[in-house]
Every structure is written in structure tokens, then in C-alpha cells.
Amino acid sequence: MLTPVLIFLVAAVAGSWAASRWLPDLAAGPVGGLAFFLVCGLAGAALGLIGMHVYLMVREAESKEAFFSGASIASELASMAFDAGSVAGLAAIVYLLAPAPEEPDEIEESAPGAASA
Numbered sequence: 001m002l003t004p005v006l007i008f009l010v011a012a013v014a015g016s017w018a019a020s021r022w023l024p025d026l027a028a029g030p031v032g033g034l035a036f037f038l039v040c041g042l043a044g045a046a047l048g049l050i051g052m053h054v055y056l057m058v059r060e061a062e063s064k065e066a067f068f069s070g071a072s073i074a075s076e077l078a079s080m081a082f083d084a085g086s087v088a089g090l091a092a093i094v095y096l097l098a099p100a101p102e103e104p105d106e107i108e109e110s111a112p113g114a115a116s117a
Helices: 002-022 030-062 070-097 104-110
Strands: none
Touching: 002 030, 030 070
């Protein structure tokens, strides 16, 4: 019973690491940091759910009692798409609503004492 938990944890850590490594930066500060933390966590959870569904499909295919057919594969894939897609969609919404980092031009223009043209 420890195997599904380990699969979920390894996939979730891999997803969180990948999101933190390859996502573009968000604004500095508490809101940007919290949004980045949430996006990385939700991306990891989505990948963990995908890993769990793949594990369940493999276990069902190995089972001698269950009849593994195309309908059961389609059912499990639909369930995986709904579960992981919902979490990944929430991660995308949080990322798109998070504050973007300021451009270098905006920082120079908003600096006190900047010469206006």
C-alpha cells in the first residue's frame, strides 16, 4: 500500500520542481511569492494525479480478476483528464491572475527624480 503514496509523492515533487524551474518569474513580494508557491504546488499535484491514474491502469491490467478492455482504458483516461485537468486549470488561473514582474523601463520611469522627456 506504500507504492501508490510513493508514486504520488515522487510525481508531485517532480511537477513542483519542473514548474519552479521553467515558469517565468512573477512579481516580487508576498503576493507574487504566494502565487508562485500555489502554482508550483498545484502543478505538482496535477502531475501526481496523472501518476496515480497511470498506476491504477497498470494495476488493473495486471489483475487476473478484472477484464481489462478498451472501455476501461477510456474510462480511466477520462477520469485522469478530469482530475488532473481541473487542478492544472486552477494552476493556470492562479498564474494568469498573479502580478507580473515590472519591466526595467517601468522601474526607471517610476523612480523618484527621473528626468521627464
